[in-house]
């Protein structure tokens with residue numbers, strides 16, 4: 054069992070992300086908000102460029118890890134890939150096996166090859182034996198009465214995707230994308246609680 058405490062139903066989510074130039078940091082904070090606003094959840098933001106032993110321990114003890122990065126050149130950033138490579142030490146012992154995983158990304162174009170980044174996160178999670186939590190939202194902004202303010206306005210399924218104009222400041226990120234990221238944080242927190250409760254129930258059966 055991870056840090057979740059079955060007695061208090063508390064679960065911990067770690068958001069392993071590259072804040073990029075600031076836009077992606079806003080979405081990491083939104084995922085964090087969605088998770089912390091879910092009863093019984095602790096959430097921690099872990100910037101992947103600053104990993105010391107304490108930060109690795111946070112990841113090792115989390116019930117769920119949410120991966121996040123800007124999309125640069127059609128994939129996660131170099132900084133995120135360096136983190137993924139460094140996580141091979143965990144992969145070798147399958148240290149993160151059976152944790153939940155999810156992902157989010159942000160890029161300049163509406164599509165912008167963000168699917169590649171989210172797909173990469175899912176592959177990274179699979180290599181670690183983690184269990185992928187998708188976005189769980191129907192696509193928004195795809196009907197005559199739809200609007201860019203719809204949740205999941207960009208229509209992704211594998212994770213939360215955001216678009217920020219390349220000449221905009223991080224203060225100007227799209228509110229619908231922030232709400233979509235918050236939704237992901239909430240969804241991961243809810244599933245982490247379900248898994249923790251299920252494990253506790255199974256453990257009590259075999260006692």
Ligand SMILES: Cc1cc2nc3c(=O)[nH]c(=O)nc-3n(C[C@H](O)[C@H](O)[C@H](O)COP(=O)(O)O)c2cc1C
Pocket residue numbers: 072073074075076077078123124125126127128159160161162163164165166216217218219
């Ligand atoms: C090196 C580099 C590569 C980029 N590659 C892409 C890309 O593949 N697709 C895209 O839509 N935007 C791309 N962009 C635009 C960024 O994804 C966009 O500006 C994003 O909001 C940056 O987020 P950040 O402020 O968190 O770094 C790229 C930007 C840079 C600097």
